[in-house]
Amino acid sequence: MNFDAKIPSGPLPQKWDRYLTEAKLVSPNNKRKYELIVVGAGLAGASAAASLGELGYKVKCFVFHDSPRRAHSIAAQGGINAAKNYQNDGDSVERLFYDTIKGGDFRSREANVYRLAQVSVKIIDQCVAQGVPFAREYGGLLANRSFGGAQVARTFYARGQTGQQLLLGAYSALSRQVGLGTVAMHTYEEMLDLVVVDGHAKGIITRNLVSGEIACHAADAVILATGGYGNVFNLSTYARGSNATAIWRAYRRGACFSNPCFTQIHPTCIPVSGDYQSKLTLMSESLRNDGRIWVPKNVGEKRAPGDIPESERDYYLERMYPSYGNLAPRDISSRAAKRVCDEGRGVGESGLGVYLDFSDAINRLGLDTIRERYGNLFDIYKEITDENAYEVPMRIFPAVHYTMGGLWVDYNLMSNVPGLFVLGEANFSDHGANRLGASALMQGLADGYFVIPYTIGNYLTGIKGGRPAVDHADFRRTEEEVRARLKRLLENKGKRTVQSFHKELGKIMWDHCGMGRNEEGLKKAIELIPQLRAEFWENVTVPGSGEELNQSLERAGRVADFLELGELMCRDALDRRESCGGHFREEFQTEDGEALRNDEDYGFVSCWEHQGDDKAPVRHREPLDYEHIQMAVRNYK
Amino acid sequence: MKVRLKVWRQKNDRTAGSFEHYDTPDLNPNMSFLEMLDVVNEVLTEKGADPIAFDHDCREGICGTCSLTINGKPHGPHRGVATCQTYMRSFRDGDTITVEPFRADPFPVMRDLIVNRAAFDKIMQSGGFISVRTGAAPDANTIPISKEVADLAMDAAACIGCGACVAACKNASAMLFVSAKASQLNLLPQGKPEKDRRVLAMVQAMDEAGFGNCTNQYECSAVCPKLISEDFIARMNRDYMAATFRQTFGSVPSTVVGG
Ligand SMILES: Cc1cc2nc3c(=O)[nH]c(=O)nc-3n(C[C@H](O)[C@H](O)[C@H](O)COP(=O)(O)OP(=O)(O)OC[C@H]3O[C@@H](n4cnc5c(N)ncnc54)[C@H](O)[C@@H]3O)c2cc1C
Ligand code: FES
Numbered sequence A: 001m002n003f004d005a006k007i008p009s010g011p012l013p014q015k016w017d018r019y020l021t022e023a024k025l026v027s028p029n030n031k032r033k034y035e036l037i038v039v040g041a042g043l044a045g046a047s048a049a050a051s052l053g054e055l056g057y058k059v060k061c062f063v064f065h066d067s068p069r070r071a072h073s074i075a076a077q078g079g080i081n082a083a084k085n086y087q088n089d090g091d092s093v094e095r096l097f098y099d100t101i102k103g104g105d106f107r108s109r110e111a112n113v114y115r116l117a118q119v120s121v122k123i124i125d126q127c128v129a130q131g132v133p134f135a136r137e138y139g140g141l142l143a144n145r146s147f148g149g150a151q152v153a154r155t156f157y158a159r160g161q162t163g164q165q166l167l168l169g170a171y172s173a174l175s176r177q178v179g180l181g182t183v184a185m186h187t188y189e190e191m192l193d194l195v196v197v198d199g200h201a202k203g204i205i206t207r208n209l210v211s212g213e214i215a216c217h218a219a220d221a222v223i224l225a226t227g228g229y230g231n232v233f234n235l236s237t238y239a240r241g242s243n244a245t246a247i248w249r250a251y252r253r254g255a256c257f258s259n260p261c262f263t264q265i266h267p268t269c270i271p272v273s274g275d276y277q278s279k280l281t282l283m284s285e286s287l288r289n290d291g292r293i294w295v296p297k298n299v300g301e302k303r304a305p306g307d308i309p310e311s312e313r314d315y316y317l318e319r320m321y322p323s324y325g326n327l328a329p330r331d332i333s334s335r336a337a338k339r340v341c342d343e344g345r346g347v348g349e350s351g352l353g354v355y356l357d358f359s360d361a362i363n364r365l366g367l368d369t370i371r372e373r374y375g376n377l378f379d380i381y382k383e384i385t386d387e388n389a390y391e392v393p394m395r396i397f398p399a400v401h402y403t404m405g406g407l408w409v410d411y412n413l414m415s416n417v418p419g420l421f422v423l424g425e426a427n428f429s430d431h432g433a434n435r436l437g438a439s440a441l442m443q444g445l446a447d448g449y450f451v452i453p454y455t456i457g458n459y460l461t462g463i464k465g466g467r468p469a470v471d472h473a474d475f476r477r478t479e480e481e482v483r484a485r486l487k488r489l490l491e492n493k494g495k496r497t498v499q500s501f502h503k504e505l506g507k508i509m510w511d512h513c514g515m516g517r518n519e520e521g522l523k524k525a526i527e528l529i530p531q532l533r534a535e536f537w538e539n540v541t542v543p544g545s546g547e548e549l550n551q552s553l554e555r556a557g558r559v560a561d562f563l564e565l566g567e568l569m570c571r572d573a574l575d576r577r578e579s580c581g582g583h584f585r586e587e588f589q590t591e592d593g594e595a596l597r598n599d600e601d602y603g604f605v606s607c608w609e610h611q612g613d614d615k616a617p618v619r620h621r622e623p624l625d626y627e628h629i630q631m632a633v634r635n636y637k
Numbered sequence B: 001m002k003v004r005l006k007v008w009r010q011k012n013d014r015t016a017g018s019f020e021h022y023d024t025p026d027l028n029p030n031m032s033f034l035e036m037l038d039v040v041n042e043v044l045t046e047k048g049a050d051p052i053a054f055d056h057d058c059r060e061g062i063c064g065t066c067s068l069t070i071n072g073k074p075h076g077p078h079r080g081v082a083t084c085q086t087y088m089r090s091f092r093d094g095d096t097i098t099v100e101p102f103r104a105d106p107f108p109v110m111r112d113l114i115v116n117r118a119a120f121d122k123i124m125q126s127g128g129f130i131s132v133r134t135g136a137a138p139d140a141n142t143i144p145i146s147k148e149v150a151d152l153a154m155d156a157a158a159c160i161g162c163g164a165c166v167a168a169c170k171n172a173s174a175m176l177f178v179s180a181k182a183s184q185l186n187l188l189p190q191g192k193p194e195k196d197r198r199v200l201a202m203v204q205a206m207d208e209a210g211f212g213n214c215t216n217q218y219e220c221s222a223v224c225p226k227l228i229s230e231d232f233i234a235r236m237n238r239d240y241m242a243a244t245f246r247q248t249f250g251s252v253p254s255t256v257v258g259g
Helices: A012-022 A043-055 A093-103 A110-130 A162-180 A245-252 A285-289 A316-320 A330-342 A359-365 A367-385 A440-460 A473-492 A498-513 A519-539 A551-575 B033-046 B118-127 B147-157 B164-168 B175-187 B189-208 B219-223 B231-248
Strands: A035-039 A058-062 A183-186 A189-197 A200-208 A214-218 A221-224 A263-269 A292-296 A354-357 A394-403 A420-422 A604-609 A618-623 B004-009 B018-023 B068-070 B096-101 B109-111
Touching: A012 A110, A035 A043, A035 A200, A043 A058, A043 A162, A043 A183, A043 A440, A058 A189, A093 A110, A110 A162, A110 A440, A110 B189, A162 A183, A162 A440, A162 B118, A162 B147, A189 A214, A189 A245, A189 A473, A200 A221, A200 A473, A214 A473, A221 A245, A221 A440, A245 A420, A245 A551, A263 A285, A263 A330, A285 A367, A292 A316, A292 A330, A316 A330, A330 A354, A330 A394, A359 A367, A420 A440, A473 A519, A473 A551, A498 A519, A498 A551, A498 B033, A519 A551, A551 A604, A551 A618, B118 B175, B118 B189, B147 B175, B164 B175, B164 B219, B175 B189, B175 B219, B175 B231, B189 B231
Parallel strands: A035 A058, A035 A221, A058 A183, A221 A420, B004 B096
Antiparallel strands: A189 A200, A200 A214, A263 A394, A292 A354, A354 A394, A604 A618, B004 B018, B068 B096
16 A cells, blocks of 8 residues: 655745635535535634634534544643744744644654644634633733643643633634534534445434434545543543544544554543542643652652752753753653652552642742632642642643544545544544653644645545435445344343443553553453453443433444554554654663664554454554654753 | 442433433442443443433543532532532442432433533634634734733633533523623723624524523522632623613614624
8 A cells, every 4th residue: 555645846935825816616506506515613623613613614524522622632731832933932933833733743744733833823713713811911913832742832822721712713713604504514424435426425324412312424525533542441531432433433434553552641630539530630731830840759658748958869851851840741751750650660559640830930920820720620630639739839740631642634535435534632643652741732733724625626626426325335335234233232132341441441551552562462462352352342331322411322333443452553563663752661771761763663653454354454554754853862960 | 338329311302201210330420420421321221220320520620511400409509610520429328319310491401411512612702712813813922911801811711511500590690601701801902993883693592592580599500510719700791781782873784793
């Protein structure tokens, strides 16, 4: 298989402009004739649906939520990057581009990342015009903060609710189009399969989550913006409903899955407290601007943090990475936390925690400033742990937070299945092996507002033959398969709950495909997961029927897909015999425990192709050819 | 600890519902209220019974999905806290806890504790936006906005659209929600050009969706998980009066904002 990314020719800084001047346009009259399906209304989906509707396409937008405003994007706290250089601290498109490529440990595609940095500046303009209330300085201009992996302050934020405000901005644009009739909004409607006709994506099969009705929807192109798949680990910072079904079903219909093992473990989350735990809560990375991370120097320290003198504390990030200190990138900070905890220096009851201490910042800046900057995060911390972080240091521990992998897309954001586009966290494209903080929001909005509206025309102008009717044989067949699967889940009537399988899968994934991975563990997981999957289909119980609101059934389908995806992640992790970014293979590390990359053999994007239920998938590759920069050792010391 | 739950069960929006009692297994006080329901649901599922349907997603107080009325109070006992951030340590061993959906006519119960809040989307579609084309925006720092105004707009924007305000109001008024949404945009210079049209359209859509009148009791602010201030209601009332005045005297077209 050929993975041609279709990158425009010319020097890197000019590629996107050149693309825009050469892109084929669809005339306004013709736009009305095209029907587009957008699945998802997070930052990526809402911005895409709104912009495409505004251009005159007929858009149908689907979400499993009750409203587009509930997408998981709403939970993003910290901020969004853009190369505005409003702080006059030397930022530029080139610098944001380089930071992102380097942050991703040289495993992302140059041309996509460069374009992302270029359009980042327009995103902020767009959002401000929509009324997004970003934080401002007293002079009335926009304020910025810094985030991990950058030495400039380029992150825009709205208190600790940046994702919420950006999503509400995109949602307002989408609402406007719904009101104008250009976008038909389908809430409570979950995509359960992709319909491919003559090799092109031509529609989807959905289930209405309230009535249980199964429906077929045909279109000229299908856009998936369905978010990340981190809930494969069960415990994560994702919303409980986030799932991989849309992209996994597309994978099973021929779309290749790239770099599935690249997952991000976020260093600053509230530690697990018990077996009943249903999710992990992120404490925004922005806290690392002012908080200092430390553990006791002594193994088995029992004193309260306040009683441990300065000389017996190890500010390990500042020690190990003096130039970035507490703002070292996420993968590096998470691994460092794991290392000190593995040494027995972790804090809290479980020993799986490190301190994030604000006492210096409070002394330096005053309580009020800290309260103004982080008040809501301190409140969340208090609610969950019943501890006051103004007085005692927070306890934090890494947790699964983001998935860099996703469906393969070319420069147009189109997968290898023509007519299937993938945006936002659901695609693999921009973050390589590790995503920098505040870059996911940027990518979601870049894809939706500023890339897909231009690239989709190139596909639409080239297709022949219109939309198939929904009674086309391929629709009928796919629909039958969807119905059969639901029936099988409902009629199984086994003994174990869906949740119990999800928990068990999560544990396998965390133990063997989490922060540290090795050949033995991954091979074990590749044995265990198919066994668990077989047991699921033997022994799962799903109460109720398919013709009603049935949360157990929704959950069952999603967990069934995670049980397949988890195995693919382990296969990818096993296949990639190097360490890079969030993928740390214990066999491949430097003497001082840093990731040891192997550009010669693994300077590529993995592209996994489904072969059928009983066959191992095949790994293809898209080589990463860097023209503009050189792959370098990633150094934050 | 253990508690006894008195839970509203209802098959769908066409059938009547009733309360059922459930004794929970042993609980950890550090569980969230929703985790407690997860545990109860595991037991029900293992017994082959229908688990209790309840809405939730982010479980960190930001998505606005969770929506339980706990002991008669939308979002439960604590001020400024959503259902999902309520912990079992707020209750005592042996308590009986009543759990109901957010009750209001414009929010039909779809199953057990889940209500349909699509009416909020309808209001937003009528005017809860600034009409700006993608790609047509000027540089973000072109218009300085004083920190005070930006902060106040952000206070309004913090609304999570959960609907607790409506559930708490004896008239099922949506004024707190609508005024927060309208005020955010009306306060900012970018939102000024459409201010009158916005407020007229949103209020009309609110009335059409069947929400009741505000009689200034402010139960809404008291239960709001984000503590949105009732001052926004007064602000919107002023904006609405001014807009009606201008409309009557001819300077606002009577058509709604384009959708
Ligand atoms: C707690 C937290 C904090 C974060 N903070 C930041 C931050 O500060 N800065 C930053 O840049 N990034 C942050 N991120 C990451 C960022 O929020 C996400 O990567 C991003 O919002 C994903 O957006 P999306 O549009 O791709 O998907 P989502 O927002 O996840 O939206 C997915 C959409 O798809 C729909 N959907 C999914 N599957 C189906 C289906 N089968 N059928 C129908 N509809 C479906 C859903 O209903 C939803 O509308 C954070 C993430 C978390 C978990
Ligand atoms: S579940 Fe999101 S606010 Fe409670």
